[in-house]
Structure formats: C-alpha cells, structure tokens
Amino acid sequence: MKKYDLIVLGGGAGGLTAAAGAASLGAAVALVYAGPLGGDCLWTGCVPTKSLIHSAEIIHQSRGAAEFGLDFTGVPNFEQVQTRMQEAIEQIGRHDDPNRFRQLGVDLYQGFGSFMGPHEITINSETIYGKRIVISTGSRPFIPQIPGLDQVDYLTNENVLQLDERPHSLLIIGGGPIGVEFAQSFARFGTEVTVVEQGPMILSKEDDELVPFVARALERENIRLMTNAVVSSVNDSRVTIMQNGQESQVSVDRVFVAVGREPNTKRLHLENAGIRTAANGSIEVNDYLQTNVPHIYAVGDVNGRYPFTHTAGYEGKIVVSNALFGWKRKANYQHLPWVTYSDPELFHLGLTEKEARETIGAIRVYKVMLDEVDRFVINREREGMIKIITDRKGYILGAHAVADGAGEFMQEVVFAKQHGHKIGDLSHVIHPYPTKAGAVQQVADLYWRERLFSGQLTKWVRRYLKWFR
Ligand SMILES: Cc1cc2nc3c(=O)[nH]c(=O)nc-3n(C[C@H](O)[C@H](O)[C@H](O)COP(=O)(O)OP(=O)(O)OC[C@H]3O[C@@H](n4cnc5c(N)ncnc54)[C@H](O)[C@@H]3O)c2cc1C
Numbered sequence: 001m002k003k004y005d006l007i008v009l010g011g012g013a014g015g016l017t018a019a020a021g022a023a024s025l026g027a028a029v030a031l032v033y034a035g036p037l038g039g040d041c042l043w044t045g046c047v048p049t050k051s052l053i054h055s056a057e058i059i060h061q062s063r064g065a066a067e068f069g070l071d072f073t074g075v076p077n078f079e080q081v082q083t084r085m086q087e088a089i090e091q092i093g094r095h096d097d098p099n100r101f102r103q104l105g106v107d108l109y110q111g112f113g114s115f116m117g118p119h120e121i122t123i124n125s126e127t128i129y130g131k132r133i134v135i136s137t138g139s140r141p142f143i144p145q146i147p148g149l150d151q152v153d154y155l156t157n158e159n160v161l162q163l164d165e166r167p168h169s170l171l172i173i174g175g176g177p178i179g180v181e182f183a184q185s186f187a188r189f190g191t192e193v194t195v196v197e198q199g200p201m202i203l204s205k206e207d208d209e210l211v212p213f214v215a216r217a218l219e220r221e222n223i224r225l226m227t228n229a230v231v232s233s234v235n236d237s238r239v240t241i242m243q244n245g246q247e248s249q250v251s252v253d254r255v256f257v258a259v260g261r262e263p264n265t266k267r268l269h270l271e272n273a274g275i276r277t278a279a280n281g282s283i284e285v286n287d288y289l290q291t292n293v294p295h296i297y298a299v300g301d302v303n304g305r306y307p308f309t310h311t312a313g314y315e316g317k318i319v320v321s322n323a324l325f326g327w328k329r330k331a332n333y334q335h336l337p338w339v340t341y342s343d344p345e346l347f348h349l350g351l352t353e354k355e356a357r358e359t360i361g362a363i364r365v366y367k368v369m370l371d372e373v374d375r376f377v378i379n380r381e382r383e384g385m386i387k388i389i390t391d392r393k394g395y396i397l398g399a400h401a402v403a404d405g406a407g408e409f410m411q412e413v414v415f416a417k418q419h420g421h422k423i424g425d426l427s428h429v430i431h432p433y434p435t436k437a438g439a440v441q442q443v444a445d446l447y448w449r450e451r452l453f454s455g456q457l458t459k460w461v462r463r464y465l466k467w468f469r
C-alpha cells in the first residue's frame, strides 16, 4: 500500500490549496478527485456565474446608455453569452491543470475516495495510506421535498449553465445569493423571473437596512419577489405558491432550485473512520479544522461553516501548517468579507448592525448615502449606501455597502479591521478624487466630525482662537 504524509480528498478551492501547499513544502501528497480539478467554483459556481453576470450587466448598461448620449439596439445572443462563459472557465482553469499538480510532485488519483479505515482511502479498487487526511469534497444543491418537483426537469446551478436557450419564464425557489444573482442575470437577458423566498426578506444574512436597495433594483427590472412564500407543489409548468396563507398559481417554463447546499459526504463512508457529522450532514471541525478524529481535517463547503471560495482557500492554507507540522493555527472568521454580485453589489464584513446591537450593545453607526458621493452621482448610481459599525472607541465591528463596485473599494476596510485600526484612521488616508473608494473616507470623516465638531470642543476652540489672535 502506497503511503503519504497527506491525502487530500476533493480537487476544489480547498483541496487544491492544501495539496499544492503541502507538496511545495516537500511532503508526499496524494490528491483524490472525483470531479474535474477546480471544483464548483470553476465549473458551476463563481467563474461561470460572474461571466454570466458581466454579460447581463453590459446588456443592462447598454439599454441605459441613452442617458449618457448613446443609443443601442439589439437582441442578446444567449449562445455567445455561453461561449464567453466557457472561455472564462477554460482560461482560469489553466491554473488547475492536472500537470501543474504533477509537476509539484502531487500523485493524482481520479475517482471517488472513501474511507476504509482511519488512515486508509480507497479509490476505485486501490487503497492508499495517509498519515494525515484532509476532506475537501465540497457541496451540492440541496433539493427540498416539494410534491411534483422530482417529476419536472428542474434547474440548479449545475445544469443551468448547459442551457442552449434562455427560458421565457423562470421561477427561482430561494432568495439567497444564488437565487438573486441568477434572477437578475436572466431578467436582463429577457426572461420573466419570479423569486419565491420563504423568509421575510431576500438575502437574509445581509444587513437589513441594505437589502431593500437590492430588492428595489430587482423589482425595477420587473423581477417578481415573493417573500414569506413557499412552493407547495409543482405540476408540469404550473407551480402552486403559498404566501401569507394565500394560495396562488403561476405558469412557468422552468423551475430553478436555489435553497442552500448539502455537503458531499455520502460516498465517503465516514463511519469507517469514526468521523462525526452535524445534523445537516456537514463534517464537524474544531478551531484547528480537525474532525473528532485528530489526524483528519475538513475544509471548505463540506464543514458547513462559510461556503465561499476564499474561505475554502484560507482553510486549505491553515490545514497545511496544522496537519504537516502539528501547529495549532486557528481558523478565524472575524474579518471574513463576502460579496453578493447583484447590481448594486452587496459587500459584507463582520457584524451587521442588528448583530452588533444584540451582541455588543453600545455601538456607533456611520453611514453615507451614495447620492452624497460625487463619483456615484456622476455615474448616476445614486441608489445605495455605505455603513461602518464601530464600538464606542471607534474599533470596526462591521462594514456593509450596497453600491456598484463595493466588492472592490470596501476591501480597505477589511485591512483596517484585521490590523486593528480605528475607523478614524481611514479618514487620514488620502483617497483620489472622484473615486468610489472616496466614499469610505467620507464615512470615516463622520467619525471625526462627531468627535471634533460637537459638544465642548468647538467652544474651547473658539475661546482659544480669540485668545490666540
Ligand atoms: C452558483 C454559485 C456561485 C458561487 N459564487 C461564489 C462567489 O462568487 N464567490 C465565492 O467566494 N464563492 C462562491 N460560491 C461558493 C464556492 O463555489 C464554494 O464555496 C467553493 O467552490 C467551495 O470549495 P470546496 O473546495 O469546498 O468544494 P468544491 O469546489 O465543491 O470541490 C469539491 C470537489 O470534491 C469532489 N468530490 C466530491 N466527493 C468526492 C470524493 N468522495 N472523493 C474525491 N472527490 C470528491 C467534487 O467533485 C468537487 O470537485 C458559489 C457557489 C455557487 C454554487
């Protein structure tokens, strides 16, 4: 039986980071992969969806170009949209070429890996031994039990990308990031879109003062948002919806399921290694990303913590030091940002205002509306806001923005928060005029305005100036 310092199960963002990191440090590494290298993000997640979103955005902007003095006419070419998406996958996928990993010294095993024992992994009929093992097998769409759903050819993020033609009408179950990002893109290509969300608000993990900006933008683009609503049955193209106790029916071309994820654990035979899972099937890990079996780690979507590519990569790096060298590096999500690529974009860092009030109590909230920021006024992108939440001393607890480009220009707040800066420090950094990033400085200026120009200080300054003259 071949022996390895590290066996990595799954070749997505988490697994590839762990395998490449460990091999670069000289460890003997085996990478067992069932799907193509690159995982969900490359093939059915971030990369194709962001390409789709970008095409949809160009179409949307060209429709509004008359406002800026240019008039376009034309029909979106869905086939070309798909081609562009495949090109993006192909170009970005070069980083994940199996030969790159072979050159790093990683042994590749293609197939579903499963545990034969706590150190033994079987792939097809071959068994290998790992001193340490990392599980990074990702997740798949969760499919709810809805009468009739299994009788129709429903869409998920996996098969939607293979559509030859755009549907005329689409009903999306779930108003999370997947539902919202696809809803807006398809609406911009001309599809009639309805989103059915069981909760009182779409994008429920976001700051509730910011979400209405996205909801209004979607509604302006004729997307029907049904909150407090569930699909009670599907009968061919007729979908029955229960909303606030009232039943209604709609006829749609296709139904799209986007109600969350389910971890890929079924084929792993975790019981053979004694690995514990939570009620939802995700693999339980401690702060060091160890499962209850200390030499086995779990990173990325499969541990059910924060299902993002950048988290999977971050966790992949942590396990390299913990698994190979026995270090005790903790995964720390306090400064984890994420972005929902709606238009306007939603940026999220740390606590929302509601969470901060509930957990910290005494907080300060500094906000700027986009119609107060020159660059957004120039670009006619005035609907949105930026909010930074601090403790009483000015240390950043959370930052949220709903604005075009928020995912890019808010990153400086992540740096400030992670390195223990106060909000006021962001005000001392010179920002070029007129940029969107300048909005961050405007929010931070509010902190100084509050401290310097209210209360006693102005009185003292006036007295001092009188005396100084
Ligand atoms: C539509 C969509 C859009 C998204 N957009 C974003 C975004 O913009 N930004 C962002 O940060 N995140 C985004 N995500 C989330 C992101 O794609 C995931 O968080 C990320 O891919 C998780 O990486 P992973 O390594 O945990 O798993 P995966 O990338 O899923 O990789 C796991 C791999 O393991 C393989 N596997 C499964 N079982 C076995 C087994 N038994 N043996 C061997 N291999 C196995 C699978 O085939 C897969 O290739 C998006 C997700 C979706 C669905």
Ligand SMILES: NC(=O)c1ccc[n+]([C@@H]2O[C@H](COP(=O)([O-])OP(=O)(O)OC[C@H]3O[C@@H](n4cnc5c(N)ncnc54)[C@H](O)[C@@H]3O)[C@@H](O)[C@H]2O)c1
Pocket: 144, 173, 174, 175, 176, 177, 178, 179, 181, 196, 197, 198, 199, 202, 203, 204, 229, 230, 231, 258, 259, 260, 261, 306, 307, 308, 338, 339, 340, 341
């Ligand atoms: N931009 C990004 O970074 C990005 C984009 C897409 C996905 N993702 C990741 O993928 C994960 C999964 O996304 P998602 O949108 O599928 O899941 P999600 O869990 O974030 O949202 C699912 C939504 O569906 C609703 N829902 C659940 N069951 C329902 C039902 N029966 N009827 C109606 N509504 C129902 C939930 O209330 C929730 O609002 C996300 O948590 C995110 O981490 C990230």
